[in-house]
Amino acid sequence: MSGFGRLSSLTPARRGPRAASRSVRRAPYLIVVLAAIATVVGLVPGPASGAPSDTVDYVVLAGAAGLRWDDVNATDTPTMWRLAGSGSIGALAVRSGHRPTCPGDGWLTLGAGNLTARSDRRTEPACPPLPVGIDHQGQDGAFLSGAEKDRILSANKDLPWGAQPGALPESMRCTTTIGPGAALAGARPFGRIDRYRAELPDDPKELLAGCVLAVVDLGTVDGSGAARRTAAKVADERLARLVAARPPRSLLMLAGVSDTDADARLHVAVADGPGYAGGLLTSASTGRPGYVQLIDLAPTALSALGRSVPSKLFPGTPAITAGRRVSLDDEVRRLVDADREVRAQGSVSSGFFTILTICELLLFLAAIPLLRRARRPAGPVTPAPNPPWFERGVEVLLVAASLVVPAALLAGAVPWWRTSAPGLVFAAATLAVVAVFTAVIVWTRGARWVLGPLGGVAALGAVVVAVDVLAGSRLQLNSVVGYSAVAGGQYAGLAAVGLGVFAAGVLVAAGCLAQHVHRQWRPVVVAVLGGIAVVLTGSPYLGADAAGAVALTAGVCVAAAMSTGGWLSFPRVAWALMAGLAVTTAFALLDMHRPAGQRGTVGRFLGHLGDGTGRLVIHPIEADNAVVMATSPLTLLVIGVGALLFFALLRPWGGLKRLFGLYPAVRAGLAGTAVATLVAGPMRGVGFNIAGVAAATVVPLAVLAALRVLRHADVRTPAVSVDPTGAAVMTEQAAGPATVAELSAEQPAERAASQP
Structure with missing residues (x-):
C-alpha cells in the first residue's frame, strides 16, 4: 500500500509537463475560437429607429422640381427660410428609375415610394417638358390620359425594383392633388386622381382640409442667374399660401423632387410639424444625419398618419430628426457645400481611377526588366545589371503607387471642391500626401527588410480607413474614392474602395506580422486581427457593410488556414469553411432580426427570399455588376495584374x-486578400472594383518584395545554427543585413523548400 501510495503520488508530477504541453498546443485554437465569438458579438445589430411617436391628422407634400439649398435665403425665399428655421432640414437625394431624375421621374417616384421612371428615353442635355395628359377633369377629380398611362407602364414594366406607381395615394382614402407634377404623384395605379386642381387657389384652406394627404406642385426652379431667382420666388409665394392655409395638426414637407438637367445634384428637404422641430433629417435608409432619399417621403407620410409601411412596396424608411443642428445659416452653408462637393466629385473620380490604372500598368511593365535581371546566374556570360538609379527609382515608385488610394482618401480633408480648378487641387493634395507617406516608408529602418515596405504600407492603409470609419466615415462621403450621395445606395459606413484598401491592408499586415512569430501562433495573429476587421466592417455602428463582413470572413479563414505553410489540406479547408460558415450564419441571423429598413445586404436578401421577391435584389446587383465591369478602369487593372502574375511574377525568374x-504567412495574407475582395465585389454589385483597389495597393509591394528576394537568391549559408524552438538562424555575413532579421524566423523545412 505504501509503495502504491508513493507511485500514485508521483503520477501527477509525471503527467504535469504533458498536460502543460497539451494546454500550450491548445491555446492557439482556444484564442481563435474566442476571436470568432467576439466577432459575432461585435455584429449585434443596433437599436431600432422608427418615425417620431407623434402623429398628425394631415400631411401636405409640397414639391418644386430643381429646388436646391443655394436657392433658399432669407431675402428671396422668406417662407422657405422660416419653414427651415422651425422644422428639420436635410439634403435630398432624388434617385429614381431614370438617371438623371427629371421632373416626371421625380414626381412618379414620390407617389410610388419606389424607384420609377416616366420615360425610358435618355436625357441629354436637358429634361423633357413636364405637361401631363389629363382627361375628364371635373370638380370631383380627373384621370391620367391613356397615352400617359401607357407611357408610364412601358417605362416601368422592365425595371427591377418592383415599383407600383401610385402606391402612396392608393394607401389613402382620398388625395388632394394640385398642379401637373402632383398629378403624376397623386394618381392611383389605374390613373384616377381623387381631387385635382390645375392651379393653386388664392385660399386653399378648404381644399387642403378635404383629404388627409395633399400633394402640391409649386413649379420648377431651373436655369441660372436672375431667371432662377425669379422661379424660386414664385415657388416661395405659392408655399406662403400653403403655410397660411395648412390644417391644424399637420405635417408639411417641402422637397426639391428632381433635377432639371443632366447634372445630378442634392436638393432641399424640409419637414415641419409634430416631431420635426429644429433638427437634421435622416432615415434608416441613409444612416447619415442630414441626408434623406426621395423614396423616404412616402413612408414618412404614412408613418406620420399612424399607418403601417409595407416594405414590399416602399423600400425607403420614415424620415426622423437626428440631433440638433447649428445655426440655420451655418447648416444651410454646409448643405450647399455638400452639393458643390458632389458636383465636383463625379468628374474628378472617373479621371482619378483612369490615371491610376494607366500609371500602375506602366509601372508593372517597367518592373519586368528588373525582375529578369535581379538574380545573377552563374556562368561566363551574364546580362548587364540594372543601373542602380533605375532600380532605386522603380522601388520608390512602387511604394508611392501603393499609397495613392489611401492618400486620396486623406486628401478629402482639403476643401478642393471649393476652388476654381478642383481636379488640379485634388491631384496636388493627393501627391503631397503620397510624398510624405513614401518618405516615411522608404527612409525608415524597417524599409531595408524584405517585408518592410509590404507590411508598412498595408498597415498604414488599413489604419487610415479604420480611423475614418471610427470617426463616422466623413472622408468617404462624397469623396473621390468614396461614395456619392446623389448616386444613392450608400450614405454611411465603409465604401467599396475603402473596403478594398482595408481588407488588403489588414490581411497582408497580419501575414507579415504572423511571419515573425512561432508557426503554431500564426493562425492566432491572423484570426485576431481579422476578427477585429470583420467587426469594424460589419458592425451597424461602424462600417455597416454586411456583404463586406461575410467576404472578409472568408478571406480571414483562408489566410489563417494557410499561414503555417504547406498545402491547403482537407482538414485545413474544412476547418476554415466551418469557421467562415459559423460566423456568416450568425451574422445573417442577427441581420434578419433588425428592422427591415436597417438590414444589410445579407438580411435584405434573405428577407426577400422569404417572401418570394428575391429577384428584386438579385437582378439589380447583376445589372450593376455588368455595368461596372464594362465601364470601370479598375477592371482593366485586375486583368493587367492577372497577366503580370501569370507571365512574370509566377515564372521561375519572377x-x-x-x-x-x-514567407508562407505572407502568401496566406495575399491569398486571403484575393478571396475576400473577389467575393465582396460581386456581392456589393461593384464588379471588380474592390479587387482592383486591393491590387493597386498590394501588388506593387509584392513586386518590390519579389525583387528583394531575387537579389539574395544566390546567397549560400555555410553555417546555420538551430535555436531550441527549431528555427534556423542565419549569420549576417551569409544572409546580409537586409534579410537576416526575417530569414532567421523561418523553419528549416520552409527555407529548404524554397532553395533553387
Missing part, C-alpha cells in the same frame, strides 16, 4: 514563388 516559399 520571384513570387520564392517569396511565398520563404
